[in-house]
Amino acid sequence: MTERRGFIKQSLIGAAGAAIGGMGFTAKSYASIRGSNDRINLALIGIRNQGGVHIDAFCKLKDSHNVRIKTLCDTDEALFAPASKAVSDKSGVKPLTEWDMKKVFDDKEIDAVSIVIPNHWHALATIWACQAGKHVYIEKPAMHNIWEGRKMVEAARKYERLVQVGLNNRSIDNVREAIKFLHDGGIGEVYMARGICFKARDSYGMAKDSEPPATLHYDRWLGPAAYRPYNEKKGHYNWHWYWDTGNGDIGNTGPHQLDIARWGLNKNEHPISIYSSGGIYGFNKDSNAPKTPGVMVYGGVENYGHDRTTQETPNIQTATMRYEDDKIIEYEVRNRYTNGEGSLNIGIGNLFFGEDGYLELNGDTWKAFRKRETKPFAGSGKSKDNGTEHWANFLDALRSGKISTLRADINDGFYSSALPLLANISYRLKKELQFMGGNIDMEKFVNDPAADAMLTRAYRPPYVVPNEV
Numbered sequence: 273m274t275e276r277r278g279f280i281k282q283s284l285i286g287a288a289g290a291a292i293g294g295m296g297f298t299a300k301s302y303a304s305i306r307g308s309n310d311r312i313n314l315a316l317i318g319i320r321n322q323g324g325v326h327i328d329a330f331c332k333l334k335d336s337h338n339v340r341i342k343t344l345c346d347t348d349e350a351l352f353a354p355a356s357k358a359v360s361d362k363s364g365v366k367p368l369t370e371w372d373m374k375k376v377f378d379d380k381e382i383d384a385v386s387i388v389i390p391n392h393w394h395a396l397a398t399i400w401a402c403q404a405g406k407h408v409y410i411e412k413p414a415m416h417n418i419w420e421g422r423k424m425v426e427a428a429r430k431y432e433r434l435v436q437v438g439l440n441n442r443s444i445d446n447v448r449e450a451i452k453f454l455h456d457g458g459i460g461e462v463y464m465a466r467g468i469c470f471k472a473r474d475s476y477g478m479a480k481d482s483e484p485p486a487t488l489h490y491d492r493w494l495g496p497a498a499y500r501p502y503n504e505k506k507g508h509y510n511w512h513w514y515w516d517t518g519n520g521d522i523g524n525t526g527p528h529q530l531d532i533a534r535w536g537l538n539k540n541e542h543p544i545s546i547y548s549s550g551g552i553y554g555f556n557k558d559s560n561a562p563k564t565p566g567v568m569v570y571g572g573v574e575n576y577g578h579d580r581t582t583q584e585t586p587n588i589q590t591a592t593m594r595y596e597d598d599k600i601i602e603y604e605v606r607n608r609y610t611n612g613e614g615s616l617n618i619g620i621g622n623l624f625f626g627e628d629g630y631l632e633l634n635g636d637t638w639k640a641f642r643k644r645e646t647k648p649f650a651g652s653g654k655s656k657d658n659g660t661e662h663w664a665n666f667l668d669a670l671r672s673g674k675i676s677t678l679r680a681d682i683n684d685g686f687y688s689s690a691l692p693l694l695a696n697i698s699y700r701l702k703k704e705l706q707f708m709g710g711n712i713d714m715e716k717f718v719n720d721p722a723a724d725a726m727l728t729r730a731y732r733p734p735y736v737v738p739n740e741v
């Protein structure tokens with residue numbers, strides 16, 4: 273097998289040598305990409321919640337794309353047994369388990385890593401992986417702050433690694449069809465895109481600080497974030513609602529719809545003005561109020577109806593982002609009770625408004641309406657997707673060696689993930705912000721040191737995103 277692998281690599285280099293320059297890869301880096309008949313060995317870093325989705329997707333692709341999950345990695349060893357069983361049951365291969373991602377990166381047999389860990393770890397884990405020669409699938413949002421997202425792009429290009437961001441809509445056929453319809457002028461020039469996240473969430477409650485579970489490597493879990501005592505309401509899944517580790521629902525669900533909005537507007541740049549407002553609504557402020565039952569939305573952690581919470585991020589938030597040509601992206605988070613929008617009753621989705629009509633997009637279903645007409649004149653057919661397309665695209669790109677094969681390259685992921693992060697800076701500072709985003713050397717605000725300070729963070733040694741990647 274080793275001789276065959278070497279032969280395949282050399283054959284690919286010989287056949288594609290003239291084209292490598294156009295791919296952005298050198299011959300040396302291209303040689304590390306597997307041949308079409310070689311197995312891709314994968315490590316999955318982060319195996320809870322969305323990690324299970326990745327397990328299912330890659331196991332479904334084991335035959336069609338010759339991929340194997342070799343190693344499962346998580347800072348909480350309590351997750352190893354059920355996740356390992358899931359991989360074994362779905363693929364017939366028992367994976368290795370490891371809590372230290374650096375040991376995974378040291379494994380020369382690992383070709384790529386799929387990273388499904390809290391947002392505050394995305395940048396450093398991706399940079400370490402690129403430095404170790406691994407290709408990366410990183411979940412959304414690509415990064416926790418703007419500055420480190422730029423470092424991720426730099427690392428991917430410097431080490432010539434393929435980095436796919438988990439903006440799955442980019443691989444859904446009907447979504448791609450809708451975007452093409454917009455780009456082809458289906459509703460005329462599009463002047464505004466609206467993304468929405470109407471997902472009623474109950475309170476996740478409060479808890480006293482405590483000792484972390486014996487199975488959890490807490491210092492490693494905390495990583496780049498400032499030290500804080502362990503608290504179960506700030507840990508598994510709940511980390512989304514605290515600024516040091518998460519970005520609220522606009523940075524959780526939001527990157528999907530904000531990516532579609534930016535894509536539909538065909539904007540490959542940052543907005544020049546951002547305004548966001550909102551707050552935390554619908555929860556009791558009285559800590560002595562009786563506990564109320566909650567309804568689980570997602571996350572697998574205990575939650576409550578209207579109970580008091582230590583949540584920091586807003587559960588109601590609106591944002592408006594304007595580009596240099598005055599085109600607009602709107603986004604709204606409603607984590608309380610609400611109706612849907614449009615004829616499709618959209619709860620999580622998008623609307624686009626053009627000079628000749630509008631388009632509604634709800635999951636993989638879309639309809640376009642002409643002017644004041646109430647019946648759609650265009651729309652989607654039945655989806656043929658099976659839910660693994662975005663992961664398959666990543667694996668296809670590894671075999672092709674072409675950045676252009678990726679449907680959500682890190683550069684696209686960076687620009688889309690920047691939108692909710694910019695909105696959160698405006699929300700936290702309670703003011704409209706002007707941004708100089710046209711030049712990558714000028715990713716800063718206009719005469720606003722307080723806002724500039726929030727483009728990055730203070731990193732906790734030794735978990736520091738470096739200036740030079």
